[in-house]
Structure formats: structure tokens, C-alpha cells
Amino acid sequence: MVEEIGTTTEGDLVINVGPQHPATHGVLHLVLTLNGETIKKVEPHLGYIHRSIEKMCESLSYRQFIYVTSRMDYLSSHINNHACALCVEKGLQVEVPQRAQYIRVIMDELTRIASHELWWGAMAMDLGAFTPFFHAFRERETITDIMEKTCGARLTMNYMVPGGVMVDLHPDFQKEVKSFIQLYKSKFEEYNELVTGNIIFQNRMKTIGFISYQDAISYGCSGPVARASGVHCDIRKLYPYDIYDKVEFDEITETAGDSYARYIVRLKEMQQSIRIVEQLIDQIPEGDFQAKTKAVLKLPKGEFYQRVETARGELGVYIVSEGATTPYRIKFRSPGFSNLSALEHMVKGLKIGDLVAAMGTLDLVIPDIDR
Amino acid sequence: MLKEELKIKFTQLLSTIEFEEGGEWLNVYLTPAEFKSFMVQLRDDPSLEFDYLFCLTAVDWKTHFTMVYHLTSTIHRHHVVVKVKLDRNNPEIETVSGIWRTAEMLEREVYDLFGIQFLNHPDLRRLIMPDDWNGWPLRKDYEDPVNMIRL
Numbered sequence: 001m002v003e004e005i006g007t008t009t010e011g012d013l014v015i016n017v018g019p020q021h022p023a024t025h026g027v028l029h030l031v032l033t034l035n036g037e038t039i040k041k042v043e044p045h046l047g048y049i050h051r052s053i054e055k056m057c058e059s060l061s062y063r064q065f066i067y068v069t070s071r072m073d074y075l076s077s078h079i080n081n082h083a084c085a086l087c088v089e090k091g092l093q094v095e096v097p098q099r100a101q102y103i104r105v106i107m108d109e110l111t112r113i114a115s116h117e118l119w120w121g122a123m124a125m126d127l128g129a130f131t132p133f134f135h136a137f138r139e140r141e142t143i144t145d146i147m148e149k150t151c152g153a154r155l156t157m158n159y160m161v162p163g164g165v166m167v168d169l170h171p172d173f174q175k176e177v178k179s180f181i182q183l184y185k186s187k188f189e190e191y192n193e194l195v196t197g198n199i200i201f202q203n204r205m206k207t208i209g210f211i212s213y214q215d216a217i218s219y220g221c222s223g224p225v226a227r228a229s230g231v232h233c234d235i236r237k238l239y240p241y242d243i244y245d246k247v248e249f250d251e252i253t254e255t256a257g258d259s260y261a262r263y264i265v266r267l268k269e270m271q272q273s274i275r276i277v278e279q280l281i282d283q284i285p286e287g288d289f290q291a292k293t294k295a296v297l298k299l300p301k302g303e304f305y306q307r308v309e310t311a312r313g314e315l316g317v318y319i320v321s322e323g324a325t326t327p328y329r330i331k332f333r334s335p336g337f338s339n340l341s342a343l344e345h346m347v348k349g350l351k352i353g354d355l356v357a358a359m360g361t362l363d364l365v366i367p368d369i370d371r
Numbered sequence: 372m373l374k375e376e377l378k379i380k381f382t383q384l385l386s387t388i389e390f391e392e393g394g395e396w397l398n399v400y401l402t403p404a405e406f407k408s409f410m411v412q413l414r415d416d417p418s419l420e421f422d423y424l425f426c427l428t429a430v431d432w433k434t435h436f437t438m439v440y441h442l443t444s445t446i447h448r449h450h451v452v453v454k455v456k457l458d459r460n461n462p463e464i465e466t467v468s469g470i471w472r473t474a475e476m477l478e479r480e481v482y483d484l485f486g487i488q489f490l491n492h493p494d495l496r497r498l499i500m501p502d503d504w505n506g507w508p509l510r511k512d513y514e515d516p517v518n519m520i521r522l
Contacts, residue, residue: 047499055509090395217422217445220473231445238448303394305426305441316426316441331428333441341476370499 012040019048023126023356026366028340030355037351042344050370057330062088062162062297065327070156072332073368075115076310078107081160086241087306087317088162091299097288100164101242106177106280107150107159109273113184114143115311116270119363123263124195126360127204132195139187142180146173162297164290177281181274191267205260209346209358212257219345220338223313224269225362227253228261235309247276262361298325312336312363336368372418372449380419384412396441396450406455407465413442413451414470420444421451424471427478429485431511436462436487457487466492484509 012033019029027048033041053072057065066084070077082104089096096104121136144154149170151159159166195201211221216229226233234251236244252268254261299321306317313335320329339362347358372380374397381388381399388409391398401409413421426441440453457464466489468475478489479498486507489495497504506513 047501050499052508215472218472220424220471220477222425233445305395307425314425318426318428318439318441320430329430331426333426333428337476337480338473341473345472 011035017355019045023359024366025122025364028364028366028369030343032352032355034352037353039347039350039352039355042347042355044340044343046370048370049367051367053371054330054332057327059326061325062299062327065330066161067156067158069332070158071367072334072371073310073312073315073336073365074155075118075365076111076312076315077155077157078104078111078159079308079310080315081158082108082242083306083308083310083315083317085160085162086308087304087319088297088299090306091302091304091319091321092162092293092297094163094291094293096164096242096291098243098285099287100289100291102280102284103165103169103289104160105242105244105247106277106284107147107157107165109276110143110146110177112273112311113270114140114147116266116273117143119266119311120191120195123360124201126356127201129195129201132191135187135190135194139180139184142183146176146180149173149176161290163293164288166290168289169284174281174284177277181278181281184274188271196263196267202260204354204357205258205263205361206256207258208350208354209259209262209361210257211342211346215342215345216257219342221313221342222335222338223309223311224252224262224265225313225339225342227251228265229257230255233314235307235314239307241306241308243280247279249273249276259357259361266363296325298323299327310335312365312368313339332371334368334371336362336364336366340364340369372447377419377449377451380416384416385409391454394452396452398452398454401453401455403455403457403464407467410440410453410467410470413453418447419449420446422446422471424467424473424477427467427474427481429481429487429509431459431485431509433459433511435459436485438464438481438487440467462487463490464488465490468492483507486510 012035015032017030018024019027029045031043032039053068056068066081069080069084072080117136117140121133124132148154151157211229213230216226216231222233230253237251249272252265254265301323302321304319308315316333318331319327322328347355377397389400413419421442421444423443423445428439430437436457436459438455443450466478478492481487482495483497483499
């Protein structure tokens with residue numbers, strides 16, 4: 001699994017985990033310094049999938065650049081598109097029709113469930129249990145089918161555009177989402193029976209990868225990682241966008257700050273997402289699905305920043321505009337990047353076998369970190 | 372604190388501070404010399420407590436660089452955007468990695484893509500590009516004939 005490359009003079013062992021390692025879920029390269037089995041240092045080496053999306057966006061128009069962002073955090077592509085669309089709308093001062101806002105929030109939450117499902121399956125697989133992966137994909141498949149029928153894609157959606165959504169919902173959408181909710185509710189107990197209550201699983205997760213409240217903030221952690229340490233950081237609650245201020249849901253926080261707490265936060269978040277979708281699915285108002293905007297968008301001179309909550313945490317889109325048809329500079333504040341920076345702090349002093357249990361609960365998506 | 376209250380507070384802390392109008396949040400301009408001590412005050416002053424640095428980046432304005440720090444407080448829930456203009460020929464600024472630990476990685480990214488030197492940074496190396504890479508990809512005058520990045 002890991003390749004030994006050499007020993008330093010003090011008797012330390014330096015090994016590479018990745019870039020081709022099943023537990024890093026992509027091309028993440030960690031250089032570990034070990035003393036025996038104890039981790040002394042973790043050094044992430046990034047850039048294996050760096051496409052310089054920020055530079056690319058500088059030569060793309062405000063309609064075009066949104067499509068590139070689906071390729072950042074591909075498991076929350078709807079939410080990435082949503083963030084960019086919101087930021088452009090903020091600059092244009094466009095009022096988005098209610099129908100589009102409802103569709104967007106429903107899609108965001110379905111994406112969140114799909115993303116957490118995949119994480120849950122992959123997390124269990126990292127720890128050696130293969131069956132949960134199939135259970136997770138069974139439900140996730142239903143969501144991707146709904147997405148495919150709505151926007152023609154299963155992963156890189158490109159559905160949200162400045163002013164609303166690209167096409168209207170298909171006539172069966174509500175029926176299919178409702179049947180998904182029924183399916184999900186009937187299966188959710190299986191997740192707890194299969195994994196959560198398992199004593200071996202609990203022993204591997206509890207007290208592993210601890211991060212305190214202060215450190216979580218200082219390291220810039222967001223999303224489930226920070227909420228597991230008790231930080232109230234849900235952007236949907238703090239700075240609501242679209243119709244998040246009209247829906248009822250709980251911000252899930254835990255106080256333990258370990259891998260198990262992060263696991264519990266994500267499981268409970270899936271149920272909150274179901275709750276949001278349930279509230280909205282029958283309420284989608286009739287009307288336009290897109291506001292009328294000009295064919296060529298020009299943002300006024302200035303700076304625009306939009307924060308949204310993706311499945312992994314806080315995504316920020318920072319646009320600097322010079323009044324042209326293309327952005328002067330774009331910065332994507334990706335949640336995975338900051339969460340990864342806390343990894344060394346989390347695993348220092350642990351045994352190497354615990355690295356995967358701690359890293360898995362960070363839910364890293366490498367294209368999101370590299371961009 | 373509201374935008375106006377923050378303005379008054381900042382002027383008390385530093386009389387030479389400059390504000391930029393417009394934008395969602397309060398924008399302040401600092402000089403590299405007064406930067407570090409002011410950032411420490413931003414985090415430690417009990418009425419400010421900007422403990423969460425959620426975005427750190429740079430903008431290349433062709434004549435100069437601007438460092439942009441987006442800060443918020445998880446206690447008071449107010450925001451500030453701190454900007455520092457840097458000389459383009461010799462871009463140098465003090466690191467804030469000792470104040471917010473997330474800055475260590477973020478500054479490495481900015482160094483890697485813009486070539487801005489962060490003084491007293493514990494480990495300033497290239498993060499994304501290979502160690503032997505020439506040039507700073509996110510600068511406006513960067514051209515690479517082999518690896519096309521302009522569409």
C-alpha cells in the first residue's frame with residue numbers, strides 16, 4: 001500500500017502516500033514522516049490535477065465561466081454553479097424568479113445528499129467494509145437519474161445560469177423526487193445498522209483526528225468538519241441565499257471534534273436535506289424559470305463576493321470586475337483546501353493506520369483543492 | 372459591529388487608515404509597514420475578534436499587486452476586507468500565518484501563483500506548481516507557449 005523511499009538520519013521513515021493511492025480519493029500526494037508507526041509530519045503535495053481554472057476564467061465570459069466550475073468540486077457541481085450564478089446576479093442586480101429559487105434549493109439539497117452518500121460509502125470502504133459502498137450507490141443512483149432527466153448530466157450539471165436555471169423541470173420531477181424520499185427513508189435505518197452502530201467502526205473513529213473549536217476556526221475549517229467541533233458556520237443559516245431563510249432545518253453541530261463526530265454530522269445533515277426537499281417539493285410556484293438578462297453580460301466595475309455552503313463547507317466566489325465582459329480576476333475559496341491544511345494538526349502523534357480514518361472524514365475532493 | 376462603527380473603531384486604532392467606498396463589506400487599505408501590527412489587533416481586540424480568515428488572495432493590477440484578506444468574526448459576525456498594495460518589482464509582505472493558521476497554506480498558494488514573498492513564513496515553497504517551474508502563472512504578463520491556459 002505504501003512505498004518506502006528512504007530513512008532520514010534520525011531514524012525517521014519518510015514514506016509517500018499517493019498520488020496513486022485508493023484512500024486518497026484522487027491524486028493527493030502526502031509525504032509522511034514516521035517514527036516507528038507514529039506520524040510526526042504530514043506534508044501535502046498538490047497540483048497533480050491543477051488546471052488553473054482561475055486563470056482560464058479570466059478569458060471566459062460571465063456565461064461561460066460557470067461551466068468550468070462544475071469541474072472543481074464535481075460532487076457538488078450544482079452548488080458551485082449556484083455560487084457563481086449568485087455572484088454574477090449580485091453584480092447585475094437581477095431579481096431571480098421564485099420558481100427558479102425553489103428549483104435551485106431543491107437541486108442543491110439533492111446534490112448534498114448524493115455527495116454525502118458517496119462519502120459515506122467511500123468512508124466505510126476506506127476502513128475495510130465494502131458492502132456499504134453498494135448501499136450508498138443504490139440510493140445515490142436514484143438522485144443521479146433524477147438529475148440526468150432534468151439537466152442531461154449525471155455529474156457536471158451546468159444547470160444553474162445567471163438569472164435562474166437553464167431549462168424548466170420535467171413533468172415527472174415532483175413524482176420522482178417524492179418516490180426518492182420514500183425510498184431514502186425506508187433505507188436510512190440500514191445505514192445505522194450496518195455501520196454507525198458497529199463497535200469496530202466506532203473504535204476506529206472515536207477520539208481519532210481531534211480538532212478543537214479554536215483550531216477549527218484558526219485553520220479555516222468549514223462545513224461538517226468545523227461543525228463537528230461545535231463551530232456554527234452553516235452559511236445557509238448565517239447568510240441565507242435564495243429561499244434558505246424560508247425553509248426550516250437545523251444546523252447540525254457536535255462537540256466531540258473527532259472523526260466519529262464528523263461522521264454523525266454528515267449522516268444527520270442528509271436527513272436535514274431530506275427535510276428541506278420535502279418542504280419545498282409541493283410548493284414550487286408556477287412562473288418563469290429564468291429572469292430576462294442580456295445576451296452579453298457585463299458586470300459593473302467593482303468587487304463581488306458570494307459565500308455558499310457546499311457539501312464540503314464554505315465555497316467563496318470572489319469576482320473583481322473592470323466593467324468588461326470577462327472577469328478581471330476570479331478567486332474560488334474552496335472548502336477542501338482549508339480543511340486539508342488542518343490534516344497535519346489532526347493526525348500528528350497518531351499511528352499510521354489512523355491516517356485514513358481521519359483523512360476520510362475530511363471528505364476531500366482533489367479537483368476542488370487543486371482547482 | 373456595523374460598517375460605520377467599525378470605521379470609527381479602526382480610525383481610533385490607526386489614524387492613517389484609508390477606506391474604500393462601495394462593496395458589500397468594509398474595505399480598508401493598509402501600508403505594508405503598519406500591516407502586521409494592525410492584523411494582530413484585528414484578531415485580539417475584544418470588540419473586534421476577527422478570528423476567521425476565510426479568503427486570502429492577490430490581484431495583479433499590472434502596476435502593482437493588491438493583497439486581499441477577507442476576515443470575519445465568529446463571535447460578532449462582522450466582516451472586513453483588508454487590502455495592501457505591494458510594489459510589483461519587489462512584492463514583499465509580512466506573513467499572517469502566526470495569527471491565522473490557515474494562512475500558511477493560502478500564502479504558499481499565493482507565493483506559488485503570484486510570486487509574492489511572505490516574510491517570516493515558516494515554510495515558503497511552491498505548493499501547486501513543480502519545484503523547478505519558471506514564472507508565476509496568475510500574473511497578467513505570464514505567457515506559456517506549451518501549456519495553453521488561455522481559451
